[in-house]
Amino acid sequence: MNASNESDGGVEGRGGLLLDDVRRMHVMVAGVRGARLVERVLPAPLPRVWQVMGDLEGGFGEFQPDMRSVRILRRDGDRVEALARSRYGLRAHFHGVLRPGWCWLQSRFLVIGMAAVEAGEGTGHTRVALTGGVRVPGHAALVPFGARHELEEAMTRLAARVG
Amino acid sequence: MPPADPVHAAGTADRVDRGVGLVRAARRGDTLALHDLLDHLTPYIARICRPIALDDGPDATQEALVAVFTSLRSLREPEALYGWVRAISVREAVRVAKRAGRARPAELADVPERGDPQLAADIDDVLARLSPAHRAVLVLRDVEGMDEESAAALLGVPTGTAKSRLHRARQSFRKAWSA
Numbered sequence: 001m002n003a004s005n006e007s008d009g010g011v012e013g014r015g016g017l018l019l020d021d022v023r024r025m026h027v028m029v030a031g032v033r034g035a036r037l038v039e040r041v042l043p044a045p046l047p048r049v050w051q052v053m054g055d056l057e058g059g060f061g062e063f064q065p066d067m068r069s070v071r072i073l074r075r076d077g078d079r080v081e082a083l084a085r086s087r088y089g090l091r092a093h094f095h096g097v098l099r100p101g102w103c104w105l106q107s108r109f110l111v112i113g114m115a116a117v118e119a120g121e122g123t124g125h126t127r128v129a130l131t132g133g134v135r136v137p138g139h140a141a142l143v144p145f146g147a148r149h150e151l152e153e154a155m156t157r158l159a160a161r162v163g
Numbered sequence: 164m165p166p167a168d169p170v171h172a173a174g175t176a177d178r179v180d181r182g183v184g185l186v187r188a189a190r191r192g193d194t195l196a197l198h199d200l201l202d203h204l205t206p207y208i209a210r211i212c213r214p215i216a217l218d219d220g221p222d223a224t225q226e227a228l229v230a231v232f233t234s235l236r237s238l239r240e241p242e243a244l245y246g247w248v249r250a251i252s253v254r255e256a257v258r259v260a261k262r263a264g265r266a267r268p269a270e271l272a273d274v275p276e277r278g279d280p281q282l283a284a285d286i287d288d289v290l291a292r293l294s295p296a297h298r299a300v301l302v303l304r305d306v307e308g309m310d311e312e313s314a315a316a317l318l319g320v321p322t323g324t325a326k327s328r329l330h331r332a333r334q335s336f337r338k339a340w341s342a
Contacts, residue, residue: 018209023225024201031189031197031232095195104198111194139192140235 021102021115025129028104028113032131033141035111038151039129041119044162049126050101050116052161056082063157064112065150080105109135111142130154178203179245186241197232204228207245208252210306215256215298217291219263227255249307250317253299257318260295293332296320300328 019027022039029037042049052059061067066086074081078099084092084107094112096105103114112132119125133147182203188196208227213220230251238247290298296318303314315325 018205019221019224019228023221024205027201027225027228027232028194028198030229031201031235032194097195097198104195106193106195135192135194137192140189140194140197141192 020117022117022127022129024102025113025115025131029131031140032111033139034136034144034147035113035131035133035142036144036148036151037129037131038148038155039127040155040159042126042128042159042162043124044126045124046101046116046118046126049128049158049162052158053114053116053128054098054100054103056080056098056103059161063154063161065153065157106135111135128155128158130158182244183241186235186238186244190236190241201228201232204231204248208248211249211252211302212256212259214290214302214306215253215295216260216263217298219259220256222263223252223256223259226259227252230255249303253303253317257295257299260298297328297332300325301332304329 025037029035052063054060056070056072061070061084066088068085068087070082070084072080072082075098078097080094080096080098082094082096082105084094086092092107092110094105094107094110096103096112098105101116103112105112110132113130115129117127119127130151132151133142133144135142182200185196185200185203189200205224205228208231209220209224212223212227216223227248231248238244293301299318300314303309303317304311309317311325311329312322314329315322318325320328
């Protein structure tokens with residue numbers, strides 16, 4: 001299966017979807033020690049949910065608890081470079097990938113991962129997975145303390161935002 | 164572990180180099196490299212898991228990827244990536260297929276007569292009638308290009324068993340093709 005591409009909802013190859021984006025997020029969390037994953041089905045359709053989550057300069061900062069503002073510096077296909085400022089004035093220079101239903105961003109100190117897929121065809125609901133936190137230098141690892149609480153808070157804000 | 168044939172497995176030397184480079188970067192803590200490794204390996208792992216686990220292919224692919232990512236640090240030689248990934252994928256696919264209760268060893272008499280005129284449907288039908296272990300032998304030999312000895316070592320069965328499984332699986336296919 002040499003031909004593959006990334007499209008809405010996951011990695012696709014000959015013969016259909018190989019793995020949807022929420023499943024992919026579970027794999028990423030398995031590869032990053034200390035990473036936590038918060039997953040929830042939100043009662044809103046995928047386009048509406050992703051309109052908020054994928055809008056890095058807008059909706060994203062409204063539900064991520066620590067983000068005050070984000071400015072996209074560069075986009076090249078699905079690659080993105082962005083500058084974020086936290087509530088406490090700290091800056092983060094992110095590099096990463098932004099696709100419909102999928103986002104993975106990494107700065108020197110932070111990681112942010114988001115995925116969203118339809119929660120059953122025609123239900124109008126969306127399954128959302130969030131991960132991220134503070135990086136452990138030199139390792140594919142995150143500081144686990146407090147991460148789940150932050151992610152839960154982000155999910156609650158997102159639910160309120162799209163509900 | 165049987166000798167890896169990374170170029171055969173991954174398609175081209177460039178792809179192998181890319182995979183190995185991503186593993187090295189990911190092990191240094193670059194999660195973006197880990198992300199790209201996920202994109203890179205998913206089609207390869209799915210290609211192994213799908214014909215073994217059939218309808219449970221996505222579950223097997225996910226579990227194989229989780230196993231690979233969880234133990235990436237234990238991979239001593241990044242150059243051995245593809246052989247290592249292949250072994251994990253086959254193991255997870257057989258496990259998931261067995262768990263799903265689809266272990267139905269084929270008897271030659273069970274091979275379907277001409278039914279659906281579409282060859283693809285015939286192939287799917289024959290595959291579904293093989294046990295996961297038979298399907299694994301087929302995938303390793305005919306898709307991955309391994310010899311019986313290596314396939315047997317990877318599956319943890321005697322070479323003779325692998326040979327007989329392969330023989331039976333091929334007979335099943337021949338019958339389906341010529342029906």
